[in-house]
Amino acid sequence: xxxxxxxxxxxxxxxxIGKKDLSELFNVIPEEFRFPDLDIPHALSEMEAQQxxxxxxxxxxxxxxMTCFLGAGAYNHYVPAAVDFLLHRGDFFTxxxxxQPEISQGTLQAIFEFQSLIANLTGMExxxxxxxxxxxxxxxxxxxxxxxxxxxxxxxxxxxxxNPQYLETIHTYFGMLDESKLVVPEDQMAFxxxxxxxxxxxxxxxxxxxQYPDFLGNIYDLTAITTKAHEQGALxxxxxxxxxxxxLKPPADFGVDFVVGEGQPLGIPMSxxxxxxxxxxxxxELVRKISGRIVGETVDGTGKRGYVLTLTAREQHxxxxxxxxxxxxxxxxxxxxxxxxxxxxxxxxxREVAELCxxxxxxxxxxxxxxxxxxxxxxxxxxxxxxIECPKNVSVINQHMLEHGLIGGFDLEKVNPKLKNQxxxxxxEMNSREEIDLLLDLxxxxxxx
Amino acid sequence: xxxxxxxxxxxxGRVGIEYAHLDVPPSELPDAFxxxxxxxPELSExxxxxxxxxxxxxxxxxxxxxxxLGSCTMKYNPRINEVTARMPGFLKVHPLQPIETVQGSLxxxxxxxxxLKEITGxxxxxxxxxxxxxxxxxxxxxxxxxxxxxxxxxxTKVLVPDSAHGTNPATSSMAGFTPVNVPSxxxxxxxxxxxxxxxDDTLAGLMLTNPNTLGLFDEHVLEVIDIVHQAGGLxxxxxxxxxxxxxxxxxxxxxxxxxxxxxxxxxxxxxxxGGPGSGPVAVAAHLADFLPDPVVGxxxxxxxxxxxxYGFVHPPQSIGRIKSFHGHFGIIVRALTYIMMQGPxxxxxxxxxxxxxxNYLMELLKQDYTLPYDRDCMHEFVLEGVWPDAxxxxxxxxxxxxxxxxxHPPTNYFPLIVNEALMIEPTETESKQxxxxxxxAMKKIAKEAHEQPELLHEAPHNTPIGRLDEVKAAKDLVLxxxxxxx
Numbered sequence: 001x002x003x004x005x006x007x008x009x010x011x012x013x014x015x016x017i018g019k020k021d022l023s024e025l026f027n028v029i030p031e032e033f034r035f036p037d038l039d040i041p042h043a044l045s046e047m048e049a050q051q052x053x054x055x056x057x058x059x060x061x062x063x064x065x066m067t068c069f070l071g072a073g074a075y076n077h078y079v080p081a082a083v084d085f086l087l088h089r090g091d092f093f094t095x096x097x098x099x100q101p102e103i104s105q106g107t108l109q110a111i112f113e114f115q116s117l118i119a120n121l122t123g124m125e126x127x128x129x130x131x132x133x134x135x136x137x138x139x140x141x142x143x144x145x146x147x148x149x150x151x152x153x154x155x156x157x158x159x160x161x162x163n164p165q166y167l168e169t170i171h172t173y174f175g176m177l178d179e180s181k182l183v184v185p186e187d188q189m190a191f192x193x194x195x196x197x198x199x200x201x202x203x204x205x206x207x208x209x210x211q212y213p214d215f216l217g218n219i220y221d222l223t224a225i226t227t228k229a230h231e232q233g234a235l236x237x238x239x240x241x242x243x244x245x246x247x248l249k250p251p252a253d254f255g256v257d258f259v260v261g262e263g264q265p266l267g268i269p270m271s272x273x274x275x276x277x278x279x280x281x282x283x284x285e286l287v288r289k290i291s292g293r294i295v296g297e298t299v300d301g302t303g304k305r306g307y308v309l310t311l312t313a314r315e316q317h318x319x320x321x322x323x324x325x326x327x328x329x330x331x332x333x334x335x336x337x338x339x340x341x342x343x344x345x346x347x348x349x350x351r352e353v354a355e356l357c358x359x360x361x362x363x364x365x366x367x368x369x370x371x372x373x374x375x376x377x378x379x380x381x382x383x384x385x386x387x388i389e390c391p392k393n394v395s396v397i398n399q400h401m402l403e404h405g406l407i408g409g410f411d412l413e414k415v416n417p418k419l420k421n422q423x424x425x426x427x428x429e430m431n432s433r434e435e436i437d438l439l440l441d442l443x444x445x446x447x448x449x
Numbered sequence: 450x451x452x453x454x455x456x457x458x459x460x461x462g463r464v465g466i467e468y469a470h471l472d473v474p475p476s477e478l479p480d481a482f483x484x485x486x487x488x489x490p491e492l493s494e495x496x497x498x499x500x501x502x503x504x505x506x507x508x509x510x511x512x513x514x515x516x517x518l519g520s521c522t523m524k525y526n527p528r529i530n531e532v533t534a535r536m537p538g539f540l541k542v543h544p545l546q547p548i549e550t551v552q553g554s555l556x557x558x559x560x561x562x563x564x565l566k567e568i569t570g571x572x573x574x575x576x577x578x579x580x581x582x583x584x585x586x587x588x589x590x591x592x593x594x595x596x597x598x599x600x601x602x603x604x605t606k607v608l609v610p611d612s613a614h615g616t617n618p619a620t621s622s623m624a625g626f627t628p629v630n631v632p633s634x635x636x637x638x639x640x641x642x643x644x645x646x647x648x649d650d651t652l653a654g655l656m657l658t659n660p661n662t663l664g665l666f667d668e669h670v671l672e673v674i675d676i677v678h679q680a681g682g683l684x685x686x687x688x689x690x691x692x693x694x695x696x697x698x699x700x701x702x703x704x705x706x707x708x709x710x711x712x713x714x715x716x717x718x719x720x721x722x723g724g725p726g727s728g729p730v731a732v733a734a735h736l737a738d739f740l741p742d743p744v745v746g747x748x749x750x751x752x753x754x755x756x757x758x759y760g761f762v763h764p765p766q767s768i769g770r771i772k773s774f775h776g777h778f779g780i781i782v783r784a785l786t787y788i789m790m791q792g793p794x795x796x797x798x799x800x801x802x803x804x805x806x807x808n809y810l811m812e813l814l815k816q817d818y819t820l821p822y823d824r825d826c827m828h829e830f831v832l833e834g835v836w837p838d839a840x841x842x843x844x845x846x847x848x849x850x851x852x853x854x855x856x857h858p859p860t861n862y863f864p865l866i867v868n869e870a871l872m873i874e875p876t877e878t879e880s881k882q883x884x885x886x887x888x889x890a891m892k893k894i895a896k897e898a899h900e901q902p903e904l905l906h907e908a909p910h911n912t913p914i915g916r917l918d919e920v921k922a923a924k925d926l927v928l929x930x931x932x933x934x935x
Contacts (some may be wrong), residue, residue, distance in 0.1 A: 001790075002525055002717075003802050004880040010805070013881060017808045022801040025808060025825060026697055028666045033702045035797070040564050043792030046529050053786060057538025059553030064541045066550075073773055074544050080466050082498055084535070090512030091505035094526050096857070097723035102912040103509035103852055105452075107722035110504055113455050116930040120488045126928045129723075132579035135773040165773045172741070172769035176590065176625040219482050249484045262773070271534075272554045273544030273774025275579070275725030287926065293723070298922035300915035305451050310922040326582045326619040333721030336501075343455045344465040344497045347489040352468050355478075362476035381479040398547070407546055433472040 063270070063407070067435045071385050071426025072215070072410040073134065073163050074273065075265045077243065077353070078430055083267045083340045093333055101308045108307035111295040111330070114339040121245050121342070121350075122259040123252025124281035129293035129330035134239060134262025135169040137278025138162070138209060140291055140325060141237040141258040142170055145207035148235065148289045151179055153206035157234075158184045161192045161214035164415045166239065170209075192218050192380070198228045205234040212238050212251055216412075216424060217378060217385030219244075222254035230255070242266050242279070244383040246354030258282050258290075267341025268334055277331035277338060287311065291325030353429050357384035361427035364436045368425075371440065373447045377422060385426045387412065390443075394423045397446040404442055406435075452503045456930040459490035465497055507913045508722070509857050515883050517810075519829045519860035519872025520614070520662055522692050522714035524803075529790070530718065530783035539782055544774040548748075548760045554778060555759035558745040561785045565710060565729060568788075568796065569691070570701025573737035575744050576729045576776040581689060582616045583771065584709030584728025585656075588685050589624035590768040591707055591732060591739045592654050595683065598739075598766060604653040604681070610639055612663055612864045614687060617656045626653055633866060637665040637822040639673050648680035658687035659700075662864040662872065663822050664807060664829035666693075674704040683707060683736075691715045692876070693804055693828035696797025706733045712777075716784035727780035742767040743775070802877035803828040806884060810875055813888045817895040821867055829874035831867045839898040844869035846905035847894055853911045854890035 005013075010022075019025060026034060044052065068076045087093060091106060098104030098111075111129045118127035131137040142156050156174070158167060167184060174180050183200055194210045201208060208229045213219045226236045237258035238251040243265045251259045263277035264270070282290055288311065296310035345353065361384040369376035373391035388409075390397055398408035409425035427436070492500075509516075516523035533539075542551055562574050578584035589607070596604040607621040610631045618628040629647060634640045639657070655677045660666045667673060674684050686700045686708035692715045694700065700708050712718050712727040720726075732740065743761035751757040761775075791799065804827050811820065811830040818832040834844025848858030848871070860872040875884060897904050909915065 002527060003798055003877050005802055005805075009881040013805055013809045017805075017812045019808075022805060025801065025804045028668060028825065029698045030671055030703070033698045035697060036570070036699050036702065038567055038696055038793040038796065040567050040793055040796075041789065043795050044789050046790065049529060049786055049790050050532060052789065053533040053557075053782070054536060054538075056553040056557055057533075057536035059556065060538045060542050061546070061550035062538045062541040063543060064537045068543060070543045070545055072545055076541075076543065078468075080494075082494055086498065086501045086505075088531070089502070089505040091508040091510045093531075093719045093721050094511035095508045095722045096516065096518060096521060096523060096720045100509070100848070100852070100858055101917050102849070102909050102914055103857065104507075104722075105913055106504035106506065106508035109452065109454070109507070110501070110722075112928075113930060115928055116454070116456065117489065119929050132583060132725075133773045135770075136579070136583075163773075165770060168742075168770035169772055172590070172771050175769065176593070176623060178625060219479065221481065245484070246487065247478070247484065248482050253484075269540040269779075270543050271540050272542045272551065272778040273776065274772075275727075275777040275779055276773070277725075284926070284928075287928070294928060296922035296925070297927040298918045298925070300917050302915060304914055306914045306917045308917050308919050308922045310919065310926070310928075313923075326586060326616050326623050327580075328582045328616060329580055329724040329726060331725050332723035333719070334725055336722065339455075340497060340501055343490060343492055343500070344494060345489075346459070346463075346465050346491045347487050348464050348491065349466050349468075350489055351487060356468060356471060358478070359471055359475045360473055363473035366476070381482060402547065402550065407543065407550070410545060429468060436473065 067406040067438060069409050069425050069427065069439060070407050072424055073165060073262060074270050075426060075428055076270060076430050077265050077428050079267050079269060080344055082344060083337055086340050087333060087337055092336060097329055098309060101306060105306060108295050110336050110339050112297065112307050114335045115295060117339060117342040118279045118281050121242060122281040123250030124259050125284040126287055127279060127281040128290060129295060130335045131278035131280055131292055132331060133274065133276045133278045135166045137260035137280045138166045138239050139170045139173040140280065141260050142207055142209060143173060143325065144290050145235045146177065146180060149206045153204055154179050155181045155183055155204045155206060157197055157200045157205055157208045158182060159194055159197060159210040160185045161216060162209065162211045162239065163215050192216060194220050194222060194225045198225060201229050201232050201234055203232055205232055207235045207237055209237045212240050213244055213383045213385065216387050217382040218380040219248065219382060222251065222256065226255045241383065243354055243357060246350035247358060248383065257286065263334065263338050266338035268337050275331060275334055277334040291327055293330045356429035357427065360431055360436065361386065364425065364427050364439065367440050368443065371444055374443060384428060385424055388423050388425060390421045390423055391447055392421065394421060400446040400449050401442045406438060406442055454930045455490045455492060455500060458492055458496055458500060461491055463491040463493055465492050465494050514855055515879060515887055516857040517859050517873045517875050517887060518857060519874045520689055522874060522876055524717055524876040525878035526717055526719040527787060530786045533786045534779045534782040552759055555745055557782055557785055559759055561781050562745060564788050565731060568695065569708060569710065569731050570699025571731035572734040573740060574729055574731040575740045576781055577741050577771055578709065578728035578730055579772055579777055580724065580726035581709055581711045581728040582620065584730045585616055585620040586623060587730045587741055587771055588707040588709055589620050589626065591736055592683050592685065593624055594739045594766065594768050595736055596653055603651050606651045607653050608647055608655040610657065610661065611866050612661045613656060613658055614662065614689060617687060636668065636824065637661065637663045638667045638669055641669055641672060644673060644676055648676055648682065650681060652680045652682040654683035654685055656685045656687060658690060660690045660693050660827035663831050664826040665822060666827050670703055689714060690828060693800055695800040696793060697800045701733060706736060712780050712784040717787040718780045718783040725777050725780060727777040738764050738766040739768055740764045741771045742769060799877050806875040806877060806879060810873060810884055810888065814891055817892050829872060831864065832871045833867060833869050834861060834871040835869035836898060839902060842898040842902050842905055844871050846908065847871060849916065850894050850905045850908035851890060852909035856887060856890060
């Protein structure tokens with residue numbers, strides 16, 4: 001199967017290395033711990049394995065059969081057929097990290113194009129080859145800012161309206177830096193106007209991190225808070241939904257320093273949470289301060305254009321203990337998916353998807369606001385996510401909807417007990433009017449259930 | 450021929466995909482927040498398919514040929530993995546769906562947790578880390594949390610052998626430790642006497658890759674672990690080289706406290722041109738409470754009528770969350786598919802043949818290349834790519850010349866303790882024929898190094914592009930598809 005050796009070949013090879021049998025290769029291993037009996041199931045044939053996994057996959061209620069209004073960090077968008085067909089090319093998915101540029105130009109040029117597309121989408125000057133996901137990209141922005149000031153500005157101001165999982169991840173990453181101080185207004189989701197963070201920014205502050213649209217879907221102008229932060233000498237990072245940027249003003253227009261975000265909406269399946277990618281864009285003058293792979297353009301000996309990994313002196317395999325991050329790879333194949341997706345949709349498609357999300361979400365929000373017993377909490381401009389207040393516990397309502405084939409919105413009480421009965425609903429181009437009307441019917445039914 | 454970029458291929462007004470018309474009344478757009486321009490390329494679907502097909506043809510890959518890349522375990526990526534991971538029931542699942550609707554995915558995660566624990570001999574595991582380096586970070590944070598939970602605040606030193614991967618010292622310092630180098634002895638083992646000298650009450654732990662990056666299993670591994678434990682430290686195992694140990698020995702049994710596992714090396718998930726990887730971290734019982742939040746567990750035991758209910762559990766002294774959601778689920782499906790098709794005998798055969806292939810190559814190549822540590826290797830070995838009588842030829846030249854013979858070069862200039870290192874790992878999925886072709890090419894190159902060194906200096910000759918000017922790349926910093934403004 002996956003081991004090609006025949007008995008004859010094995011014997012020939014053993015003879016050349018002077019061993020009687022395979023077990024003799026392991027004499028260096030302490031005898032009492034050599035060749036344990038592993039208590040794992042016996043081998044399946046490919047056919048049996050496929051059947052077994054098919055059964056397991058069938059035990060899920062997936063969004064190909066269910067209607068999904070759940071977002072909160074991962075979104076059910078359409079992935080055009082060409083994306084996955086191209087990812088299936090063995091020349092892409094069975095290649096290693098492009099350390100040997102002469103035979104890795106495909107991967108390198110694709111990353112270079114990814115960097116360009118992300119720079120254009122966010123309006124920033126440069127982007128790197130990606131991080132693990134939106135949460136770790138946000139954490140790396142915080143770490144870059146902290147080290148940019150060599151720890152002399154120990155404070156980081158984090159919006160309470162960041163994705164709660166990003167906040168948790170940043171807290172874990174900063175648990176390592178004893179001198180650092182993370183400031184988050186205590187009551188998560190208690191307020192959402194980022195300008196209210198202004199009073200927390202001082203000369204000790206390295207970075208202000210906000211989300212656009214924020215976790216509750218709100219869109220705010222970030223010019224004032226950016227100006228305030230810059231006056232104090234601090235940097236500003238924004239975590240964005242890339243699909244929203246097909247329509248909305250890019251964060252670069254507010255003058256921010258880092259733009260990061262979750263790349264999953266860009267042609268990557270939800271796949272129960274991963275693998276995704278985190279994108280990371282910044283101003284050119286900060287390029288040496290950021291972590292992660294970067295591809296640059298150059299020429300070969302004959303002047304032919306080509307691409308290489310560049311600025312590697314920042315990285316762990318060169319700097320070892322002086323590196324500020326230990327990241328090695330990028331999200332390779334996932335950045336390729338996003339690159340193909342953005343190339344295929346291009347200028348018109350990215351705008352079209354964003355508009356579909358916007359209009360469908362606004363239709364849903366307006367209709368829910370008309371429903372008896374329900375209230376639209378979101379008052380600010382929003383993109384494709386909004387908050388409603390329900391007459392009952394969100395989990396009760398969601399249970400009712402689930403029984404009718406619909407996955408409801410995110411229960412905000414799970415992240416803040418004060419947000420009892422509040423549901424965060426996401427609408428994408430995948431949701432037809434019929435599906436939205438089904439949502440309305442089920443919400444109404446749940447009232448009487 | 451140079452492949453144009455997507456920006457150069459773009460033609461104004463061209464469309465790659467159309468969506469269904471809006472089926473709800475439009476709402477007013479927020480004027481104050483509308484973007485003025487969206488400078489993205491405009492291509493047709495065929496433009497895109499052809500462009501990326503052309504790009505793929507510029508890549509070397511496992512599907513295309515032999516990849517003897519030390520420390521990277523470039524084994525064949527079975528196609529069935531791609532089928533199972535893409536089943537719609539797995540692919541179209543939102544990570545925050547109610548657990549009752551994702552029992553299939555949770556069972557997959559639980560089964561992988563259980564099998565990896567059994568294979569490695571550890572008590573508890575997290576599948577959350579996104580890559581090997583991310584797993585190392587988690588392991589280091591667990592080490593830190595463990596000592597702090599005991600009020601032992603002075604343990605700030607982490608020992609890292611001089612043969613270690615660059616990530617080990619980088620991770621230690623990122624996690625707030627001070628990495629300290631431990632030298633190797635003449636047989637490539639950790640120098641026991643030096644280790645003893647460095648072990649004191651400031652020791653947090655040792656990061657040990659075993660087999661190490663020379664491909665050698667430490668001959669005193671039990672003693673090394675014991676010395677660290679006696680000093681109150683923990684032993685972290687870098688699992689990059691686990692392929693040599695499957696069914697052969699269990700690091701948990703040897704006394705390791707923590708280990709990360711690279712699913713993209715040992716368990717056949719594709720490297721994807723640099724990711725996504727997956728780096729689960731396994732720990733001994735005394736560290737289970739510190740794992741990242743959450744891990745998959747059984748919330749309600751099975752009854753006569755019902756299967757168990759799987760869900761997320763939260764380790765009581767968790768180091769916290771280290772990324773969004775629950776890990777690289779798509780990679781987890783692939784790894785479990787692979788393990789289920791191996792079974793216990795198959796896993797042992799993987800290690801045995803990986804080690805057989807490496808020793809076979811080492812035996813045949815040591816006649817032409819200097820082998821600095823001449824004893825039985827495990828899954829890989831390191832040669833010197835330099836000869837005293839072939840002046841001016843370096844490991845880099847050997848590596849580049851190998852491309853002309855249609856093969857990917859070995860890892861070069863690593864580990865640092867070998868002069869002009871060429872690190873070779875064949876893996877178990879390569880046949881004797883392939884290995885013989887490689888040996889033949891390597892022998893020819895050794896001969897060329899002496900007789901026609903210019904062939905090596907100017908290599909590669911047969912690749913889509915020649916050696917690239919890396920200094921220019923770092924100086925000009927052209928990082929996007931347009932020239933930076935002057």
